[in-house]
Amino acid sequence: MPPARPAPDAGPSFGPEGADPTLAAVCAGDQGEISGLLARIAGRELRDNDAELYGRWLFECLLAPVWRRLLAAPAVHAARGVELALRWPADDTALAGLVWEAMHDGEAPLAGHPRALVAVTRVVPTATPAPATIRRVPRVLFVAGSALDDAVIRPGAMFMGLMRAFEAEGLCVSRAMTNATLADLGEVCARFEPDVVHLVAHGDVDEHRAVLRVCDPGEPDGFRFVDGETLALALRGPAGMPVAVILSACGSARPGGQDADDPGDGPAGNPDAPPDAARAAGRSLAAELAVRGVPIVVAMSGEVSEQASRLFTRRFVRAVQQGASVVDAAAAGRRAALLHGDPPSRYLDWAMPTLVLAENVPPDLRVVDPAPLLGLRQAAESLGLRQAPVFIGHDRVLAATDALAAPAAEARPGFVAAVARDSMSGLGGSRLLREVGLRLLRTGHLPLLIGPFGAGAAPSDLRAVVSQVLEKAIMIAEVLGIDPPPLTVLDADPDSRLAGTVSPEALRGVGAEARFDLLYDAVAEFTAGTAPLPGPGLRHRLARDLGALADAAGAAGEPFGAATRVVVLGDEVHRWVGGLRPLLAMIRRDGLGGPDRPIPVVVTASLVEQEGVFLKDFRDGQAGQPGFVFPELAPMSPASAILGYQWVLLHPWHPSYPFVYTAARNASRARIEKTLGRLQGKPTAVGERLYFVAAILADYEAFVAADDEAAMRAYEEQVR
Known part of the structure; x- marks a missing residue:
């Protein structure tokens, strides 16, 4: 992918020739149609083709005049890929509140376009310096603001399970903490000095600020809200900020005040709002962290299903492990989620993971150089220390x-x-x-x-x-x-x-x-x-x-x-x-x-x-x-076991068990937990017994089985 960051050289068109009336209306600025579409997107109540309509509207407003010339550019043609770096003032929440990753040119979503691998990056204008490529074993901190079996953060917990592939492959040193307070986070960051912090928590809006909910036993409800400024203070260790922060929190890439009833100012929201109304709502958590010193942030523009999280993360992690740039890795992850996930015309989960970079971060930056780590991994294998599947309990x-x-x-x-x-x-x-x-x-x-x-x-x-x-x-x-x-x-x-x-x-x-x-x-x-x-x-x-x-x-x-x-x-x-x-x-x-x-x-x-x-x-x-x-060696607690078993099921690790099993969208959580509970929390049940139970849950449509390895091979063949 070329390092150049092309920008459109003309204003928006007002709908493609021959477009259907709804698309023509939103492209022409029809406030009723736009507000209705944005409300359905934010509320996850999409009609058939709403996702495509939304993507077409964004594309027509931004890229349509230059798209053909862009694809024909020699550098783009040679690389079969391009980065679309979107840059606006950090406080411009009207533009930041839109899911630009969903753009669709009428032929296909740009994230899965057959002619080029398209990366969409949010570039924040800030003086945050670019990090150096990590040439040692990276340190990764997993933090959950509540228990990992909490229903709201469950997709984020699955995301954490997938990111543990780094550890299973011997490519990182990790620490994990649940029900973490802000003081806990600050203490661990000061002591452990993580390169990557992966934070799983409730995302929310408090007084028009984008916030995360973290544990606080001293509060009446047992939690408190923290904004980006407060979070940044806890993340800063003796050596500075982490290289990257992953926010598995719904809406963490969306500005404060951006919701279904108030999508923002101007033509995308309330036409009677003053021009600076959305700016007063506050930056997204991701943009705030970038401004305050975190060079790379992966966040979520909205709710993300377990399936989209799994497919995005599997490809993203693999690309980073192989030494790809962070931009390429995010684009590859999004394309994998799009091509092998739910129908893109009906769902936008694949578009929700968002890559936010400080403007000094070059597009070809590799977060990790895998070469120095391969010898250590081989040593672990020679010493009999590596063993599949992903460790739990x-x-x-x-x-x-x-x-x-x-x-x-x-x-x-x-x-x-x-x-x-x-x-x-x-x-x-x-x-x-x-x-x-x-x-x-x-x-x-x-x-x-x-x-x-x-x-x-x-x-x-x-x-x-x-x-x-x-x-x-x-x-x-x-x-x-x-x-x-x-x-x-x-x-x-x-x-x-x-x-x-x-x-x-x-x-x-x-x-x-x-x-x-x-x-x-x-x-x-x-x-x-x-x-x-x-x-x-x-x-x-x-x-x-x-x-x-x-x-x-x-x-x-x-x-x-x-x-x-x-x-x-x-x-x-x-x-x-x-x-x-x-x-x-x-x-x-x-x-x-x-x-x-x-x-x-x-x-x-x-x-x-x-x-x-x-x-x-x-x-x-x-x-x-x-x-x-003298810690006790005992079966896992029910909550840890149920989550841990599902983490194992996310990772194909043996020819006898080629499928990935995940919870179906509308599956009964109680039924899944009751069935997995029959394994009695034994860590050694991760073989035949676990997959027998998973197959039964799939038969009753509580689990969805997929061959992710075959999908990844097909993906790699398609984009080769």
Whole structure:
């Protein structure tokens, strides 16, 4: 797509030749026809062909005189695409209140035009500087102003589920918060410094200002309204504003005061209103954020269905992941929603997602450079940390493990045990540890995943536990291409004959492949030893070796650095018969390390199976002590489970389950929740059982099934 931003060079025509009477009337400025059309658009009570009529009217008023010359321009023809950058004063709410993304030239909507990929961008005149392309793992903050099962923000919650594809692909570090207050948002932005903030909330108009509704327990109704100025203050972190803000809030791209009864001033609304009446209503939230320093804002001009949200977002996310410019990505997302969504003559959902850019943002800006992230994703796959489908549940456990990287020692746990009161069956503990490891790797730490083990293979003594840690430490060094740990721990083994062959001095000058062969051989010898091991001395040597591994990673550059630490992850440690007790004996306030170099340990376990009773005693003895956290491993709450299952169903992840399932427009929410509730909140129900239930809901027309991957392939073929 060319960077040029063409503008029309003539005034509006007054309806195409031979147009139907209604189109001719609105193009001629008939106030009754225009007001009626705008009221139906705003109220989502469209008649047949209203969407096309609205798009034709906007097109005739803006582009008709120059459209043919525009398509024939050499740059547009060569690129098969063009950006239509719409620029007006930030306070001009009359123009901002119209859905220009819906323009239709009589042949097709411009968003899905067969002759060119057309991007419609709202450019806000402001001094906000353009951001640099992110060349590290981007940080994404998901924020919900109320519970995610709230019916009004449900489409936004689905949007959030789709955006988590970034995380599932290993292409971002995310944090999530629900029922967030303004103070919560400001605190997290200051601490986490997100590159992208995705905010899901009720959009509203309060005293002619565009506002969002956020949680506030101190208010009588439990919430408060915040405008763009207040929101911008909370978003600004120590390094400035986020690169992009996504507002999954209906009407967040629409100026305050723009509603069905008062669409604005001039010919688009009340003809008797004074010329500056709409300007007094206030900017849209999106424009306000752009003026106050956010370079890129994706917002909604009106209500968006789950289907349109899904199709727009799937293509938008994929395009950004592949390194497309933000303008191209938004255009591709809109076209996908248009071509494979509801009939464009009847619905405008596909036109509602709106891209707002500060004027200094170049149209070819890539938000993310994917190249530096591919190596990290490959490393995660080699270490067994990536696993489909999208992860759901266990938010409390993840919050505890996210705190492992806290800068303040008093807030940083050294031992996190996710424990089940009964059996762990169906709770997804092994998948949880993989997710923890993936999150740690993306944030610049070194996860050593110990397990899962088959029958009889779990560590049975201290030697087996240490050898597993050493083997995983060597493996992660090999995968990341960094110096391996020195393995001074082998010096504590009276049986070791190979310890001297793997000292740093002995390995100096040895090629990488041979060096790792020697290390693995030495650990295998250590594993086979039988002599007693000195516990305290062994712990000290192990901490020193793992600290050296963290230093080697820190010197390698992004995402690693001075704060990088090793984290040991133990799967179902109640099954480590003979190995659990010596592990617990080595655990301190800072895990296996010390205050200057913590080595946290995260485990999952049942408190009643096999040696779980020893962990239970350990928990009872350490409960409430700084550095020790014991979150419960339990089924998801009904609300989290119902939303989480639907998030999984948004992402085709296995050849056996090629379909995407989403709620039908007028489906009974109660029926969907009751049916999904039969899965009992078990995270491991995301396979055959979940898709069996989804197929039944589709049979009864509560769910709609679609093959999004086939649709995306068809889309890519069509626009190639």
